[in-house]
Amino acid sequence: MWIDRVVELVASQKLVAIKNVSLAEEHLQDHFGADGARGLGACPVMPACFIIEGMAQTGGILVGHAEGFRLNVVLAKISRVELLRDAIPGDTLRYTATIERMDAMGATVKGTIDLMRHGDDHRASIASGTPAGWQPVGTVEMMFSHLDNNMGAGGQAGRDFPSGNFVFGESFQTLLRSSGY
């Protein structure tokens, strides 16, 4: 999973999730790895593709929840992405997904990403006397397809899919349960 906890859920409208970026995550060792030839040390930055994946999982759960997880919901298109800030170990990412439109075929979802840089934020809040805050990272526009209605027996392609829901498996259920939903 690329999110750690669901913190807010308004059915068919909005879902907010957080992810804590940890230096224990293996991909951070390689992105960006040390470059001895150029005299550069390792610079661990969360790859943007995984930030987008976290946003997509947040949106996917929102769209799946709207139909009681009866339909297989897949990410069909990422229309636009803008990420203005890197996430580094120790940051908390916050993903906010809102449904812009949904029908039997699919949904368009707007994603907004913020981060909390705990050290900077803590020091700044002490210095200014104001509470800790979130900094904007960027936005992701996504489309999700209700796969069964588009490609399945009732849809255009008439394909056979396995019975049961093969998108929202155990890991999604565990995440929701551990988040108190």
Next chain:
Amino acid sequence: MTRDEILGKVRTVLVDALAVDEDEVTLNASLVRDLGAESIDFLDIVFKLEQAFGFKIQQGELFPENVAQDPKYVQAGKVTSDGIAALKARLPHVDFSTWEKDPSLNKVAELFTVDTIVRFVEKKLG
């Protein structure tokens, strides 16, 4: 709304949905062949047209549905005369005149040009 105003809004929708340049969106440009549209893009275009023009588009109203699966409408990769009649009845904004001389199913998508969408919007607003 004039035809130019409609084209302007349709152009904005297609630039946004298909990540193409404005000058590529000419009236005769085919959505699939010239602008690189894939199946999910058609759903995206429908959503964005609804937002841009403030009307609701029913499933199958702009782009065809449930034709390819019906053996009465498609045989050996060709759309039958019943199928052509059904398409014409459901999609009055589409110009079928050239295509119906050789009505291949896999060429149906090429019928959809920027002009087709402009005509569809004109009829909806009409």
